[in-house]
Amino acid sequence: MAQRHPDPPAPSTPARTPDDALTGYLRARSTEFLRALRLHGEAPAESTRALRRAARRLTATLHTYRPLLNPAWSDQLQPELAWLSGTLGAEHTYEARLTRLLGALARLSDPAYATVSGPRADPAPRTGSGAPTAATVHLGAAKAAALLERRLTLARTRAHSTALQALGSARFHAVADTVAVLASDVPLTTTPDGTDLRSLAAAAEERLTDAVAALPVLPPGHPCTTEPPPQGLADTPWHQVRLLLRLHRYAQEVLDGDGDGSPHPRLLTAALALNRHRDAAEAAGAAAQAARTPRIAPATAYTLGVLHADQRHEVEACRFAFQQAWRQRPVAPAPH
Numbered sequence: 001m002a003q004r005h006p007d008p009p010a011p012s013t014p015a016r017t018p019d020d021a022l023t024g025y026l027r028a029r030s031t032e033f034l035r036a037l038r039l040h041g042e043a044p045a046e047s048t049r050a051l052r053r054a055a056r057r058l059t060a061t062l063h064t065y066r067p068l069l070n071p072a073w074s075d076q077l078q079p080e081l082a083w084l085s086g087t088l089g090a091e092h093t094y095e096a097r098l099t100r101l102l103g104a105l106a107r108l109s110d111p112a113y114a115t116v117s118g119p120r121a122d123p124a125p126r127t128g129s130g131a132p133t134a135a136t137v138h139l140g141a142a143k144a145a146a147l148l149e150r151r152l153t154l155a156r157t158r159a160h161s162t163a164l165q166a167l168g169s170a171r172f173h174a175v176a177d178t179v180a181v182l183a184s185d186v187p188l189t190t191t192p193d194g195t196d197l198r199s200l201a202a203a204a205e206e207r208l209t210d211a212v213a214a215l216p217v218l219p220p221g222h223p224c225t226t227e228p229p230p231q232g233l234a235d236t237p238w239h240q241v242r243l244l245l246r247l248h249r250y251a252q253e254v255l256d257g258d259g260d261g262s263p264h265p266r267l268l269t270a271a272l273a274l275n276r277h278r279d280a281a282e283a284a285g286a287a288a289q290a291a292r293t294p295r296i297a298p299a300t301a302y303t304l305g306v307l308h309a310d311q312r313h314e315v316e317a318c319r320f321a322f323q324q325a326w327r328q329r330p331v332a333p334a335p336h
Contacts, residue, residue: 023186025254029057030183048088055085060250064204067195070187080175087166090159098152100283102145104310109141140303147290201251208244235281242274269325277318284311
């Protein structure tokens with residue numbers, strides 16, 4: 001009778017290390033990037049959104065966790081991914097800006113709205129004895145809309161052509177080749193000072209917290225200036241906080257092993273407020289730039305001025321909404 005040997009013990013599953021978390025996240029986002037690229041011929045719009053989503057997360061991860069990655073490799077890939085994301089997003093940005101401005105124009109030129117609210121500001125100097133009125137806005141709305149549509153449609157068309165050229169360029173193919181390698185081989189490095197994922201994520205959160213603390217505190221109903229900020233300087237700290245909040249969110253995704261883009265509701269509310277803030281600030285700039293078009297009718301210029309003031313009021317409302325969301329106490333996740 002053959003001697004029976006005991007079954008060997010089942011191999012134990014090794015504990016998941018921080019390196020595993022970073023490697024798994026980068027591989028997953030790289031796979032998403034490559035999958036989106038394969039879909040481009042069938043669904044270009046969906047593919048572009050997915051490419052931008054993956055590129056944003058890869059860029060942020062390479063930035064936050066750079067000490068844990070090969071620095072030369074990371075420093076070469078990160079700006080290329082940022083270029084790709086910005087190039088692919090420009091067309092959507094112009095389209096969304098035009099939609100926002102045309103919608104605001106329709107609202108501002110609505111007689112019912114003007115009767116209830118009145119013009120929010122008087123951005124144009126009064127000439128002669130005739131003071132600008134809501135009727136002036138209504139009169140100039142059609143020409144203002146046509147001017148904005150002509151300018152932004154041209155910009156969107158150019159952005160579309162630039163994106164198509166980028167997707168067919170050697171530069172893009174080099175990025176795709178690097179991402180394909182990243183999907184199977186993440187170039188990690190060792191850090192003699194004991195730097196790990198959590199310390200780097202905590203540093204990203206600290207940078208965000210410090211930037212938010214430096215923002216001015218806005219009371220409800222804070223008045224909005226009708227003049228655009230010099231070179232957008234007044235908006236710059238808020239745009240910086242938006243980028244730092246994105247880095248913090250993506251750093252948390254790496255820690256949580258989660259890439260579905262569903263942050264805590266508090267962070268999501270704050271991020272959406274800052275996204276609207278960016279959109280309104282850029283829309284206000286577009287209205288102000290259009291108002292400087294030579295030889296436009298006074299009613300058109302005045303309407304564009306009212307539109308600019310309306311978007312600057314939206315900027316202030318978004319700032320207050322962000323600060324309200326940020327002050328909410330984070331809720332601890334429910335136990336599983």
